[in-house]
Amino acid sequence: MTSLRTKPHLGLALIALALALLPFVVSATLGNAWLRILDFALIYIMLALGLNIVVGFAGLLDLGYIAFYAVGAYLYALLASPHFGLHWPVWAILPLGALVAGVFGVLLGAPTLRLRGDYLAIVTLGFGEIVRIFMNNLNAPINITNGPKGIARIDPITIAGHPLSKSLDVFGFTVPGLALYYYLFLVLAILIIVVGIRLQDSRIGRAWVAIREDEIAAKACGIDTRNVKLLAFAMGASFGGVAGGLFAGFQEFVSPESFGLMESVMVLCMVVLGGMGHIPGVILGGLLLAVLPEAFRHGAAPLQQALFGKTLIDPENLRMLLFGLALILVMLYKPAGLWPEPRHRAELKKS
Amino acid sequence: MTVLLEAHGIGKRFGGVQALKDVSLTIREGEIYGLIGPNGAGKTTFFNVLTGLYPRDEGEITFAGQPLALGSPHRVTRAGIARTFQNIRLFANMTALENVMVGRHARTKVDVGGAVFRTRAQRTEEAAIKRRAEELLHYVGIADRANDMAKNLSYGDQRRLEIARALATEPKLLALDEPAAGMNATETASLRTLIAGLRDDGLTVLLIEHDVKLVMGLCDRVAVLDYGQKIIEDIPATVRADPRVIEAYLGTGAA
């Protein structure tokens, strides 16, 4: 009995230790470029978890999710950069970003949530494009977004007076900035995971899944489907807003290019490939899609050199090609995703 | 006996088709009220109007002394009318227990904040939801299937689960839309025991049914719809003997 009770704690401790050491292992073996990719992977995981609430739990197909990420990122950029000469602290911007993105979510959702699934997908897609086009063009007559050039020299995220872009000496031991960002993102990602799990196991989470399964029956159970869907939209959007703020502070630069439809598609693929509605699956999906394409970008050219003596296919080209093929193949052979909820997997096998 | 539900002059049109015309009926507290009629007589339409799924074109409904708002099925449920569906609508990829837990939604209130911070109130409420759901599964006799996916239950058990889910909303009136459809004789018999038990426990039941034998044997009063109009509302013995009812079911050939 005691071993059963202590083992999970031991396991957790080991995982925590592994996660704590990961940035050093990565930067020592693969280099800092990979540590940076790891940081981005954490941001993507947060995004995917946010979208999972909307698509995975509530079953609302949102193809413009990246717009909320953009809202969070631009909010950070405008409030903490020389562009307007504002330098707000991160702890003030992130909650505000979550709030503003959430409000955008409600604004988009309120008129559109009674639409059928495919139509909702297209409207959200259109909304995402509208946000991007405005960012591209709101540099005149008043320069708000600085147009296609984007906003540069954004303040790095600063915690307790220390900008995370600079390395920190802890007891004579140097922790590089990229690792500091890693720890911050990791903590926030875990926070979002916990929030996601708790929501899923609650009255609200059950209502979301009920709507996904059968909206009319959900209404008959006394669920105000409109409000509950709006809540899903707002929650998902606010996760996206937080991730966007982190992205802006980490990158220290934002431009409309980062918020195209392809990015929305990428995040949606993380959710669907991983396993819609299943939080561990979505984390796996986020990690894979953030890391694998980069691996190809870095590994494809040398590999081709070794095999053929020259680079036959442009690595960037190859990366996207394989990404597209992977989407097709995974859906053909595992339509419920790579790591679906165990009970759903049982269902699929049967049918 | 006190009146629980009073529908007055209900009318519903689909395009040019008058699906319901001036339907008035009264359901008293504690009775099993049967609504029968030939195919296409407007039974399910009346049901959908009553439960707010379709907006009604004419008429008033008073429930438990209050006028029943138009539209919005979830408000109807909150007001105390729960329903099942003719073609069972369960949450297929949720367990039986979770299905019933969803039914508690309208009677519980912890919001996102409570869920995220796992407040004491949330944990208490969550435990109560689960306990109540287990009780209800036990009540309808499928406690042993609690952790099975709804779609893996047998047909009869799915019907029972739907009733348990409806009961979870704490209804004053339980409206069952052809609960015996597709059931064999044994299943129908045990369903009959279940419904009679509901009445004995003080619930009012509105029963739409094709199976005339079941309705006549179970209901305290019966109304018959034909071509969207109510032709009679009385005790089963009288209804059974009424020539208009016989005509509606058998047709006269001359009509």
Place this chain on the structure above:
Amino acid sequence: MDIFLQQLVNGLTLGSIYALVALGYTMVYGILGLINFAHGEVVMIGALVALAVMKLLAASGLPLPLIFLIALIVAAMACMVLGFSIERIAYRPLRNAPRLAPLITAIGVSIVLQQLAMMIWGRSYHAVPSLLPAESYEVLGAQITQLQLIILLVAALTMTGLILLVNRTRLGRAMRATAENPAIAGLMGVDANRIIAMTFMIGSALGALAGVLVSANYGIAHYNMGFMLGLKAFTAAVLGGIGNLGGAMLGGVLLGVIEALGAGYIGDLTGGVLGSHYQDVFAFFVLIVVLVFRPSGLMGEKVSERA
């Protein structure tokens, strides 16, 4: 007034191309209830294949209209094969899969096609040779070029042909039956798989034609040209009422006109605050407004919730 007419002419031309692409979306949606996300890329492939054929035959000495016709036929055939393969590989195995699965494969196909096109034709813009003299006619103060006239004419003829095909032929009847209810159509002896494949091929051929016309209209072709075009055409299909052929045509033409007029007047309307670079916003703005106030589109049937 002449600005209005000019923009109207430009809008009609563009709109008739949108309509051709929208037909591809709406036909597939009508039968499978599926957004064929890859359709925009089929249009792009059509344009680039036609261009390649034209370049190949440029030195052959054949008369220009003949070269153009050969290029168009080759492009249409290439796209039909492509459409057939896409349906066979990416959609058919997923007919009974969760709703999102075919959407993801469609996105995958779209990415693959774009990358392949980039590998074959490169990232650069290709100039499309003008086959017609830049002569134009003046109608009520608006200039209409020969090219615009031909685009309008070809689009109108093709759409008439399609309507005849769907309404007057055995194949068309089978298509309508399959769209109505595949199971019943199957019982009546309609081979649903064959009909679906045919639908994809016809839609792709229309897409190839649209690709050729749009690249001629703008004078350029590019591996990335299909994406925005596809998006707008889909918008047009939804605007008209998805699944409805007449709706797709009306939606396409309407969207083209709204865009052209919007781009022409937005500066005046907003006192110069917003300029014509907001052109792309109109499509989506119109889409959102239509869906909110008339979710079934302009010509779609009202779908009531079933209990």
